[in-house]
Amino acid sequence: xxxxDPNVLLTVKNLDVIYDTDTPVxxxxxxxxxxxxGEMLGLAGESGCGKTTLAYSINQMxxxxxKINSGTVIFHDKSGTxxxxxxxxxxxxxxxxxxxxxxxxxxxxxxxSPVTKIEKQLADIxxxxxxxxxxxERHDRCAHLLEMVNVDPNRxxxxxxxxxxxxxxxxxxxxxxxxxxxxxxxxxxxxxLDVVVQREIIEEISELRREKGFxxxxxxxxxxxxxxxxxxxxxxxxxxxxxxxxxxxxxxxxQHPYTQRLLSSFPSLTGDRGSFVRVPRKK
Amino acid sequence: MSVLxxxxxxxxxxxxxxxxxxxxxxxKDATFELPSDKTIALVGESGSGKSTIARMITCLxxxxxxxxxxxxxxxxxxxxxxxxxxxxxxMVFQDPFASLNPYHTIFHHIARPLMLNxxxxxxxxxxxxxxxxxxxxxxxxxxxFMYRRPHELSGxxxxxxxxxxxxxxxxxxxxxxxxxxxxxxxxxxxxxNLLSRIxxxxxxxxxxxxxxxxxARHFSDEIMVMYHGDIVEHGPADDVILHPQQEYTKVLLAAxxxxxxxxxxxxxxxxxx
Numbered sequence: 001x002x003x004x005d006p007n008v009l010l011t012v013k014n015l016d017v018i019y020d021t022d023t024p025v026x027x028x029x030x031x032x033x034x035x036x037x038g039e040m041l042g043l044a045g046e047s048g049c050g051k052t053t054l055a056y057s058i059n060q061m062x063x064x065x066x067k068i069n070s071g072t073v074i075f076h077d078k079s080g081t082x083x084x085x086x087x088x089x090x091x092x093x094x095x096x097x098x099x100x101x102x103x104x105x106x107x108x109x110x111x112x113s114p115v116t117k118i119e120k121q122l123a124d125i126x127x128x129x130x131x132x133x134x135x136x137e138r139h140d141r142c143a144h145l146l147e148m149v150n151v152d153p154n155r156x157x158x159x160x161x162x163x164x165x166x167x168x169x170x171x172x173x174x175x176x177x178x179x180x181x182x183x184x185x186x187x188x189x190x191x192x193l194d195v196v197v198q199r200e201i202i203e204e205i206s207e208l209r210r211e212k213g214f215x216x217x218x219x220x221x222x223x224x225x226x227x228x229x230x231x232x233x234x235x236x237x238x239x240x241x242x243x244x245x246x247x248x249x250x251x252x253x254x255q256h257p258y259t260q261r262l263l264s265s266f267p268s269l270t271g272d273r274g275s276f277v278r279v280p281r282k283k
Numbered sequence: 284m285s286v287l288x289x290x291x292x293x294x295x296x297x298x299x300x301x302x303x304x305x306x307x308x309x310x311k312d313a314t315f316e317l318p319s320d321k322t323i324a325l326v327g328e329s330g331s332g333k334s335t336i337a338r339m340i341t342c343l344x345x346x347x348x349x350x351x352x353x354x355x356x357x358x359x360x361x362x363x364x365x366x367x368x369x370x371x372x373x374m375v376f377q378d379p380f381a382s383l384n385p386y387h388t389i390f391h392h393i394a395r396p397l398m399l400n401x402x403x404x405x406x407x408x409x410x411x412x413x414x415x416x417x418x419x420x421x422x423x424x425x426x427x428f429m430y431r432r433p434h435e436l437s438g439x440x441x442x443x444x445x446x447x448x449x450x451x452x453x454x455x456x457x458x459x460x461x462x463x464x465x466x467x468x469x470x471x472x473x474x475x476n477l478l479s480r481i482x483x484x485x486x487x488x489x490x491x492x493x494x495x496x497x498x499a500r501h502f503s504d505e506i507m508v509m510y511h512g513d514i515v516e517h518g519p520a521d522d523v524i525l526h527p528q529q530e531y532t533k534v535l536l537a538a539x540x541x542x543x544x545x546x547x548x549x550x551x552x553x554x555x556x
Contacts, residue, residue: 195538
């Protein structure tokens with residue numbers, strides 16, 4: 001193996017994912033990218049372009065009939081060991097998941113169990129991954145997690161339906177932070193929220209990232225938001241990463257025609273009209 | 284030219300929880316005019332009362348107090364008059380996957396409002412009108428689309444069918460409740476451009492309900508900002524976005540992503556160092 005830059009956390013090389021149905025769908029084709037420690041990578045694209053599939057395969061979470069066809073996903077652990085994610089299975093895989101890489105799922109507002117209190121759902125993580133932790137400490141940790149995402153720790157005793165959408169979203173983020181992972185994959189974490197709440201949560205994520213130094217893969221179709229918060233961006237179309245680069249460069253100097261089209265689909269708030277053809281009326 | 288007027292319109296909802304009754308003031312005091320040559324955008328966070336206003340205009344809710352008038356006539360509550368009013372005020376719904384009936388063809392969806400209005404006399408005439416409508420919403424070749432069912436169309440195409448259906452009874456007012464939020468980003472502008480063209484060509488008053496400030500600015504003539512049932516700011520689109528007066532509008536604007544402003548700041552900071 002070539003000498004490894006110690007600041008790289010994740011290397012994905014020529015990843016190919018296929019949904020092996022009657023007519024096989026080539027969901028991700030030859031995807032390669034590198035994620036550095038503490039970096040935020042944005043994955044943009046429209047529905048069905050393969051961005052969620054790509055994220056799931058990083059965590060080895062693809063369900064049948066989806067499978068990784070070829071390529072490698074290497075996780076460079078803080079301790080210096082390299083983990084080949086495709087080779088993980090059973091106990092090792094269970095230990096890797098959430099401990100090293102956690103996830104905030106799409107439609108996170110509805111991914112909490114409606115019949116279980118928040119505390120139990122958070123404590124579950126510690127029960128599984130830290131079986132020796134005393135009960136008292138578990139409780140304190142759960143309370144601390146909620147504090148970290150600006151939710152009143154008294155809400156540990158609440159059921160998810162007693163919380164607002166934004167708060168449920170924060171609980172999901174707290175859950176992802178529980179074991180202080182090195183990478184968090186966020187799949188459309190703010191899509192169903194209001195702009196104001198969305199902004200608050202985004203700022204909290206950036207704040208926590210600065211504090212804890214974890215990396216983020218952020219998936220969304222909201223390109224303007226993505227450009228603001230990420231360091232790097234990869235644009236996907238039909239399973240192919242058509243362009244990747246530093247967010248600023250992608251914004252000012254998009255190379256691929258699809259990126260250009262995607263960017264022009266978002267009229268600027270304070271600037272000109274983009275490809276809006278409406279003829280301004282004379283006042 | 285026709286005008287839709289809302290005069291001190293108020294809507295309360297009563298919630299009952301056991302013996303307790305609480306009142307929610309969904310819309311507190313809405314007054315505005317929608318003339319047929321304008322597009323007004325109604326923006327605000329969820330629960331601010333945007334959709335309640337739309338539902339009152341389309342007679343799906345009755346206001347608790349205040350009056351809504353179309354061309355000086357108060358909105359009827361029942362009978363023939365209500366029937367006619369509904370032809371004049373049409374709505375395009377948010378979710379094109381839910382608003383079309385999967386059992387029926389596109390022809391059926393668009394011909395039905397025509398039939399209810401007796402706008403044609405024979406099958407040929409109906410077909411002719413449906414084709415015209417489909418062409419107006421840029422679904423061409425229309426004959427190809429006419430006998431398909433909704434599941435064969437993409438989200439953008441379905442929303443165009445929904446727009447054609449709303450246009451069929453020749454409305455004076457069109458309410459578009461988040462017409463593009465369910466569509467893929469690359470299709471959104473196409474549908475908005477279409478709505479905007481139709482509004483200008485056919486002089487339909489359009490109420491565009493959205494939470495996307497950027498499209499609200501470019502798409503409409505005026506913007507109304509709602510917050511907790513109140514219209515807190517109302518003015519020409521560019522003024523509201525570029526020179527907001529109210530605190531809440533400023534909060535909303537600061538929350539909206541704007542890469543241009545963001546990178547300008549980043550570059551300014553870098554230059555300083």
